[in-house]
Amino acid sequence: MKKYIAYLLLVFLGTTFISCDDPIDVELTEAPPRLVIEASLDWEKGTAGNNQTVKLSTSTPFFDNNSDTSVLGASVKVTNNDTNAEFIFTDQNDGTYTTNSFVPLLNNSYTLEVVYNGEVYNATETLMPITGINEVFQSFEGGFDEDLLDVNITYDDPQELGNYYMIRLQEVGDLFPIIETRSDEFTNGNVQDEFFEKDEDDDNPDNQFDPGDSVNIKLFGISERYYNFITLLIEQYDSAGNPFATTPAEIRGNCINVTNEDNYAFGYFRVTEFDQVDYTFQ
Structure with a gap:
């Protein structure tokens, strides 16, 4: 009796694993090219x-x-x-x-x-317009993890309220850059200090800045409308895979x-x- 039950269990498990290999056709609505x-x-x-x-x-x-x-x-x-x-x-x-x-x-x-x-x-x-980058330096203190290197930039924000910025950082050898946006709504007329630190990656423990790494940093002066546009794109990209994120629009x-x-x-x-x-x- 035990052998018979064991045999049925093996058949069930084998059928289960085989069925997982069956292709699944997903019907997607195709929009005309734009x-x-x-x-x-x-x-x-x-x-x-x-x-x-x-x-x-x-x-x-x-x-x-x-x-x-x-x-x-x-x-x-x-x-x-x-x-x-x-x-x-x-x-x-x-x-x-x-x-x-x-x-x-x-x-x-x-x-x-x-x-x-x-x-x-x-x-x-x-x-x-853009005032320009004042200073670039590295530290262990500006980021979230004091054991990781980060790179900082400073720039002057003009007194006029309503300045918007996009910062693009790309490490040499990386396929994709890091893109962030900033508004001077609460920091108008001050020297801005921004830091960039690589996020921890459980799949890649070496995902951090090390001595010898090179990065290119660009600071853009952008309009309010473009700020809103690119900020929404960044938010949707960052929420990919998050089961609690809002549905992308x-x-x-x-x-x-x-x-x-x-x-x-x-x-x-x-x-x-x-x-x-x-x-x-x-």
Whole structure:
């Protein structure tokens, strides 16, 4: 009798493990492809800023393996609304559109116009200034764990209320950067001190900054609208895998289809000044 029960148990367990290998088909609703506009006109402090690139592509269904979604044959133009100067971006036949004649002027308003498939997309942004990075240093004291190295930057916030920042840090060799946003709502007119420390990773105990590691840090001056946009994206990314997080929602940028508002585009048109520094841990 015991042998018979043991045999039934083995059959049950074997059937259970085999059934776990069965493929599961997931039916997903496929949306029509939309234009994706990546237009970040970033002017590095102290440079001419004349070389700029806009990238156009199309969205794809979740399970689509088509890796080439480049948009060719579009018309791309940026206009300075304060001076009426126009900058035409040339199609490079690979999804990128470039110009070497852009003129960045602080606090000027710029409008992007993209014409694609007979429809016109517009977006407007103001070129936000940045005071620049004052100091970069390492320490064990600024972070959450006093046993881990962190890197700090300081910068001055102007007295005018309503300044917004994006900080982008990428370690040499890493595929993805760390991106954070800041507002001066409660720190207006003060020297800002920001620190970056790698989060603990149980799967990778070596996930920390060590002497000899090099990082690139960029500080951007951004508009309030872009601050809200990128902050929502960061929050959704950071909450991935969290069972208690709110359901991700579609986040739209500032690119509007003026021909057919229902056929809106993804992406964002930003115009910023930024400062950057490379730092190697000692």
